[in-house]
Amino acid sequence: MAIYDQYKEKDGKPKGQEAENLAEKNQPQALGRQSIHFKQPVYLIESASVVGTKEGKGPLGDLFDVVLTDDLNGCENWEDAESTLQRDAIYTTLQKADFRSENVRYLFAGDLLGQSIASTFGIMTFEIPLFGLYGACSTCGLSLSLASMTIAGGFADYVMCVTSSHFASAEKEFRYPLEYGNQRPLSASWTVTGSAAFLLSNKKKEGARAVITGITSGKIVDYGLKDSMNMGACMAPAAADVIYRHMRDFSTKPEEYDRIITGDLGLVGQTALLDLLRKKGIDISGRHMDCGIEIFDDKTQDTHAGGSGCGCAAAVLSAYILRKLEEGTWKKVLFVPTGALLSKVSFNEGKTVPGIAHAVVIEGV
Amino acid sequence: MAIYDQYKEKDGKPKGQEAENLAEKNQPQALGRQSIHFKQPVYLIESASVVGTKEGKGPLGDLFDVVLTDDLNGCENWEDAESTLQRDAIYTTLQKADFRSENVRYLFAGDLLGQSIASTFGIMTFEIPLFGLYGACSTCGLSLSLASMTIAGGFADYVMCVTSSHFASAEKEFRYPLEYGNQRPLSASWTVTGSAAFLLSNKKKEGARAVITGITSGKIVDYGLKDSMNMGACMAPAAADVIYRHMRDFSTKPEEYDRIITGDLGLVGQTALLDLLRKKGIDISGRHMDCGIEIFDDKTQDTHAGGSGCGCAAAVLSAYILRKLEEGTWKKVLFVPTGALLSKVSFNEGKTVPGIAHAVVIEGV
Numbered sequence: 001m002a003i004y005d006q007y008k009e010k011d012g013k014p015k016g017q018e019a020e021n022l023a024e025k026n027q028p029q030a031l032g033r034q035s036i037h038f039k040q041p042v043y044l045i046e047s048a049s050v051v052g053t054k055e056g057k058g059p060l061g062d063l064f065d066v067v068l069t070d071d072l073n074g075c076e077n078w079e080d081a082e083s084t085l086q087r088d089a090i091y092t093t094l095q096k097a098d099f100r101s102e103n104v105r106y107l108f109a110g111d112l113l114g115q116s117i118a119s120t121f122g123i124m125t126f127e128i129p130l131f132g133l134y135g136a137c138s139t140c141g142l143s144l145s146l147a148s149m150t151i152a153g154g155f156a157d158y159v160m161c162v163t164s165s166h167f168a169s170a171e172k173e174f175r176y177p178l179e180y181g182n183q184r185p186l187s188a189s190w191t192v193t194g195s196a197a198f199l200l201s202n203k204k205k206e207g208a209r210a211v212i213t214g215i216t217s218g219k220i221v222d223y224g225l226k227d228s229m230n231m232g233a234c235m236a237p238a239a240a241d242v243i244y245r246h247m248r249d250f251s252t253k254p255e256e257y258d259r260i261i262t263g264d265l266g267l268v269g270q271t272a273l274l275d276l277l278r279k280k281g282i283d284i285s286g287r288h289m290d291c292g293i294e295i296f297d298d299k300t301q302d303t304h305a306g307g308s309g310c311g312c313a314a315a316v317l318s319a320y321i322l323r324k325l326e327e328g329t330w331k332k333v334l335f336v337p338t339g340a341l342l343s344k345v346s347f348n349e350g351k352t353v354p355g356i357a358h359a360v361v362i363e364g365v
Numbered sequence: 366m367a368i369y370d371q372y373k374e375k376d377g378k379p380k381g382q383e384a385e386n387l388a389e390k391n392q393p394q395a396l397g398r399q400s401i402h403f404k405q406p407v408y409l410i411e412s413a414s415v416v417g418t419k420e421g422k423g424p425l426g427d428l429f430d431v432v433l434t435d436d437l438n439g440c441e442n443w444e445d446a447e448s449t450l451q452r453d454a455i456y457t458t459l460q461k462a463d464f465r466s467e468n469v470r471y472l473f474a475g476d477l478l479g480q481s482i483a484s485t486f487g488i489m490t491f492e493i494p495l496f497g498l499y500g501a502c503s504t505c506g507l508s509l510s511l512a513s514m515t516i517a518g519g520f521a522d523y524v525m526c527v528t529s530s531h532f533a534s535a536e537k538e539f540r541y542p543l544e545y546g547n548q549r550p551l552s553a554s555w556t557v558t559g560s561a562a563f564l565l566s567n568k569k570k571e572g573a574r575a576v577i578t579g580i581t582s583g584k585i586v587d588y589g590l591k592d593s594m595n596m597g598a599c600m601a602p603a604a605a606d607v608i609y610r611h612m613r614d615f616s617t618k619p620e621e622y623d624r625i626i627t628g629d630l631g632l633v634g635q636t637a638l639l640d641l642l643r644k645k646g647i648d649i650s651g652r653h654m655d656c657g658i659e660i661f662d663d664k665t666q667d668t669h670a671g672g673s674g675c676g677c678a679a680a681v682l683s684a685y686i687l688r689k690l691e692e693g694t695w696k697k698v699l700f701v702p703t704g705a706l707l708s709k710v711s712f713n714e715g716k717t718v719p720g721i722a723h724a725v726v727i728e729g730v
Contacts, residue, residue, distance in 0.1 A: 030520055034494040077714050114479025115708035116499045124719060129399040129582040134481045134497040153518025155395055217494040343480035349442050354489060
């Protein structure tokens, strides 16, 4: 049975679990099978991005808040370096917002490494109650989703999200230590060394960067691919599934979004995504953007399929996408980071590489 | 500065971020620094536990829904076996509840393995929108917390939580493959082979097992311990911190709970926990219980400090704690699974082993 068949209804209407409207008309509304509409928007007050040297030399280099001059950031190992990215992203966000960590009620954090050690040691110092997450490279969307639900549900006034990746820690975690001189096919992506943190609130502060008005949460989608050197193709079905479901749940069309932005499908995955959606009658070719394609210049930086990693989507969201919304160049985007759910153990044991995606509707204030 | 000093106020009142009461008096209420009170309770409709052979021979052996006769459960590797535990826990829960997976709006899942591969391949088949989590052995509390917020916030009518651990996959992930014949000190715990899944709802169904009335979410607590063979001591400070904060936020005393239940502090961690709380003027010695101590009989099973792992707290909650609440033997418990935030990489790089704990108030219907 094709993935999409389960959503077809005999009467043509989407099947769903539409929660009854609560008494207050501004209450968030569950839509369709897997979406939520925040009638009272969630304010994305502030954010900050911290990236490595290669990212600083890329097309978006001037837009990031902090660019390292040393990818070890003065640490003794790559994992500690990645922790400092998260620590600095949170710290910089709080500084920019003139906000104290004691007033952040919850923190949503995760990264790519086994047992999320980059997050643990990076965020520990802030002593914020923590909801630890794992969504692979979809973590930025996953964290913004849960954080928005927390705000909209009335559980907090201020929460933060943070995620990161690091090229060297990821190579060591998923492929080989750098010293092995591993070869990379053209379909391979380059894990971004980067982190971004986001401060969300139910209070509109002067200068809020954007608003989150809805989310569509993905399920695991597995088309049976096994090539860990072609993550884009592995993840494209999950992105297609959640974009399709999003537009059904919200009854929207591609032209209503200035951009539909994936995290790190890269050049190969982009082709797959457009094809898959076209088969469902959805054409996003005019307005699809991929953070992994934007963050590096393959011609000069030899990054093959593009950037990847939790930090890719997060850093580009903070530095580039939110800026476009603030400037008014864009009014509304669908931000859809995707994750490839594998480990070196699952890969070596011959498992497939399933994908997952989490979509967030972000609009100008 | 002692961990607890930050909570002292000059006027003696707890510092907090008490959200304004919303118009509807049944709306969940944020309490103190890191707690939520669900005035409209969240119903724990049904649950199921699946455990391995050793657990089946332990003191609670007769209480679990499914006991394996083969710890590989017919699979070719330990990770796949662990995945089947999650799959079967979810399936059995749905069967017991006479409920279809298509009507479960969200799934909250995680496990101990790098990149949560046990969860991914176990739950994929149900095609439920997924919020992937990482909380180490606190995952059961973490997932019940976020799931409860999702229900109470009006985002779903039915959600599920699942988590697991497996002795062999954990040994391979954190210590050594079994063939190495690793030695275990008396402070070491035995990772439980087990999984449990929980179905939560805002609708009271005939025969709901219990209700969740509140949560206190923990922050990372690090007392600088580095002994990964003494997880109990590593995690006890986090448990003490969240129990202390819980009682401050809710203005309760130990005697108001029939049991205060940690996940896997074990015998060593229990001593540390009681000491730490006693220093804060809180005595839980008469009513503390630890799932790791309950699930095995060290005298006959040689499990040293006790059971551990995500599956430990989850399976004992489903099979034993909820049963006590259903029978009316207990009226109200504080369920506080704890996690040790380390990986073999962080350990080998000389990092400490920080802890985290998530507390859930569970009461009889």
